[in-house]
Amino acid sequence: TAQVAALLAEAVANHFDPSVVALVQGGASTAQELLQLPFDHIFFTGGAKIGRQVMLAAATQLIPVTLELGGKNPCIVLDDANLEITARRIAWGKFFNAGQTCVAPDYVLATAGIRKPLEEAIKAAVESFFGSDPSLSASYGRLVNQAQFDRLEALLEGTQLLSGGQRDRKTLYFAPTLVSAELSQPIMQEEIFGPLLPFLEVADLASAIALVNEGEHPLAIYLFSQNREAQELLLNSSQSGGVVLNDVVVQAAFSTLPFGGVGASGMGRGHGRHGFETFSNLRSILKRGFQLDLPFRYPPYGNRLSWLRRFLD
Incomplete structure (x- = not known):
């Protein structure tokens, strides 16, 4: 940096x-x-x-x-999602720049049928991206400073490690790490902004939306599902700066899309x-001439008062 x-x-x-x-x-x-x-x-x-x-x-x-x-950007994955592509896209978006982007997926909400296969598929995607030891990969980044390293290390406490977790404070290396977490744990109470990806299981999309809506409005919500009704339900039942269906992070690359947050994720x-x-001041400018100056705009108005009120309304 x-x-x-x-x-x-x-x-x-x-x-x-x-x-x-x-x-x-x-x-x-x-x-x-x-x-x-x-x-x-x-x-x-x-x-x-x-x-x-x-x-x-x-x-x-x-x-x-x-x-x-920024904020805690949820990544909701339903049973009908394409497993391999979903895992690859989540792994790319989460571990790009070692997770230090405001639009990175913060945590995964997965339904029971896909949670375990998704965890394994993301592990496989991480290895295909960075090899068996990401610390040796030229494509994997480092944390910005030791204060962020210490903060992320503290967030791991109490979670169940699923993969990764290797780290070196001296070199600011923190491996891509998957964990199982609970809502009450610190890792679910603040924006992670690092290579830690918590998994939580939800019964269905409605449960996932309810969980997201309990917290502050995120900068982005990511939904992986081929079901149009599910996509519409998310759009109609949640608030966020943006929504991406079946991908992550890429919304920030489109200059035609307005980018920003809502509520705690920005304005x-x-x-x-x-x-x-x-960054522009939309200044209104009205120019009039002197050729026409109708007298009915000036008082006394008499019976013209009701007409003038309608005009001003």
């Missing part, structure tokens, strides 16, 4: 006038200083805790904000034209 930030800073300085685009590197104190400046709009990407602080700082200056906050939209409109 630090290397990418340095590269971006160099590229921006080389290609943009600083009065047009400026990139400032820094941590929390730098961000707090920036929030004291009278910007026209603030777009923040991060967690809900810091998002609240950003919104509070912006409110003191009445600066509009767009917040993209406002970006990407493509939607991002352009977010």
